Amino acid sequence: VNKHQQRSEATRSRILDAAEQCFAQNGYDGTGVALICQTAGVSKGAFYHHFEGKQVVFLALLNRWLSTMDTQIQTLGVNQTNPVGRLAAASRIVGQLSQVPNEQLLIYLAYLNKAARDPKAWQATKEPYYRYQAFVRDLVHDGIEEGAFHPANPATISRIVIALVMGLLIQGYLDPEGADWEKVTDQGFNILLKGMGR
Amino acid sequence: VNKHQQRSEATRSRILDAAEQCFAQNGYDGTGVALICQTAGVSKGAFYHHFEGKQVVFLALLNRWLSTMDTQIQTLGVNQTNPVGRLAAASRIVGQLSQVPNEQLLIYLAYLNKAARDPKAWQATKEPYYRYQAFVRDLVHDGIEEGAFHPANPATISRIVIALVMGLLIQGYLDPEGADWEKVTDQGFNILLKGMGR
Amino acid sequence: VNKHQQRSEATRSRILDAAEQCFAQNGYDGTGVALICQTAGVSKGAFYHHFEGKQVVFLALLNRWLSTMDTQIQTLGVNQTNPVGRLAAASRIVGQLSQVPNEQLLIYLAYLNKAARDPKAWQATKEPYYRYQAFVRDLVHDGIEEGAFHPANPATISRIVIALVMGLLIQGYLDPEGADWEKVTDQGFNILLKGMGR
Amino acid sequence: VNKHQQRSEATRSRILDAAEQCFAQNGYDGTGVALICQTAGVSKGAFYHHFEGKQVVFLALLNRWLSTMDTQIQTLGVNQTNPVGRLAAASRIVGQLSQVPNEQLLIYLAYLNKAARDPKAWQATKEPYYRYQAFVRDLVHDGIEEGAFHPANPATISRIVIALVMGLLIQGYLDPEGADWEKVTDQGFNILLKGMGR
């Protein structure tokens, strides 16, 4: 049995978990490497053994989120066969996300201003956006081809859909008690769907 | 005339201008007080003479933005008399804002994670959101009363509208060259209006 | 009276003095900014107010040494009118320098390996060498013109003279008790002078 | 044959080679153990298995240099029988050394300030100096006995000769393109020999 690899993987996970928690609580800049280490119960040596720096940890976190979302999306495709149904299902997922106050988007947004100055990080940072934009675009494209939606530029529509999701998540963070965001999300998708229908 | 007071006010403005510029370029956390002072051409003493700290400067900036937006909203009301027209006009303004990539929203978002830990600042920080939520809500309310929109909870609808705006602004920042965001905004509002119509 | 400027200058000097002492005792890399500050009885804030960093402090020290040596050289010119006499006088100064174990040259040498990687610092670092090389060269040139020395390339001779000085200083540091370095220096110059004579 | 022992010795050599290269490129303090390991293609464990630390590696390197120089000196003695000829031959070797800018002296010098605080290392560090001082001293001694040189204290003269060599090597490092250091070395020895002659 390879104990090294096991232990290493565990430590790596602990660091990522701690980082996620710290970032959510204090933001990207508000979180020091020392705090992450302390939260994870590891030394700085371990931290810098597994990651090149704070920024890399963040990017790794981003990838972890992506994997999670990819899984959810995969699940999405299994239950629903037609694009409209899948878009509707997506809305439900997003609605649930905003219940468990999902700080991830905010952390992501907070990180943007940093990454904007570092071309290399910037590319990695934008990737998830492009990814989901493409995913939604294809969904919309299919919907138009099936005649469910009014003919339009699928890319444009996808951007509108994503805008709605982003905007609702942010508001859900800004004013969690101000509304039943799950319902708002539902209705938002309904309006969008109706507005896109023939 | 009190020359001292004039000069003082000018310095205050210079600091605010410098802060706005620095925040836009380096983000909230990436901007140090020293940089603001340097940009403004003032000493640190002057800075702390006028403001209690960086956070207060940000709040002051926020108020300045609010004043500007209030003016724009006022203008909006003058030219268009019916709610639908005003909502449409609003879309045009937002579309133009995203042309000149307006970093204000991003700075605002970046600041959120900080303010979240300070209840006092948190209240002040959320104010602009409530203000515009209420503004749009009333607009929608009128539209429903006039029969232009399908009956629904105006507050909910307003949140959906604002979500669209926020989401588009962020995407415009993420991928400025990726789309003609003015057109996307236009179409977004069209779909929304159609989806809200009877 | 300008108390600010006075205090500032005093602090700056204190830092420089402390740095000189620390560098001599622990070498360039072995000396931390914290130690310099502690030795000088100043805070890090003060340190970084006066200097951009450790490297800059070192360069400032270098300049201070240069000023001192320039003064000594000036003195040299007053008492001796002919080049040979001045060269001989120089030997006496160097001999005395090696008594008060002069770590400056060693610190300088230790710094070389650092500066070699930073072109900007490298230039500043080499300057003192060029300076004294030129000084000795002119002295030799005059000596040749006066017929005191055998005709030769003054630059080459100057490099040989400087080599002797450098090498003796280093050995004086390596083995302070091993010889009466003042006498060695005297004899070294005598041999050189004799070897250069017609 | 013991393959283990062979392999071990090879690893030891690889580490020494890597260390020499790293020291030359980054100086003593600028070189971390990690860098040496990486350059050698070995893990840190291997490093600390063979050496007690960076300092010990340096001392081992020093010994390796000494062996090399001893060989060169041996060669020197074979071709030239009279002391003057051997001194002249030595000058040619040194001249060639300074062509391929030999950083060893600089590394050595950089290390001095460190070793100065550790009496044990200090002794080992000074050894090479004493060794060559003695070598040159004997050479000079023989020269005087043969009547080639003016009677004088051989130890003093040897220190002067070594000073010239050291000083020229350093200057060759400081300003490699500034002169034809091989020629300068030649002339330096000529002057010295002339100055020492009867």
Added chain:
DNA sequence: ACTATCGGGACCGCCCGTTAGT
């Protein structure tokens, strides 16, 4: 009102050396 000087703390990155494991 405004400046120059200063205090002290915190952050990120790295380094040296050790230990558990192969």
Added chain:
DNA sequence: ACTAACGGGCGGTCCCGATAGT
């Protein structure tokens, strides 16, 4: 003999804010 993971600490830099002085 050698690897990979890890511990703990230091290093330079910068930052926020305060104070002494103009």
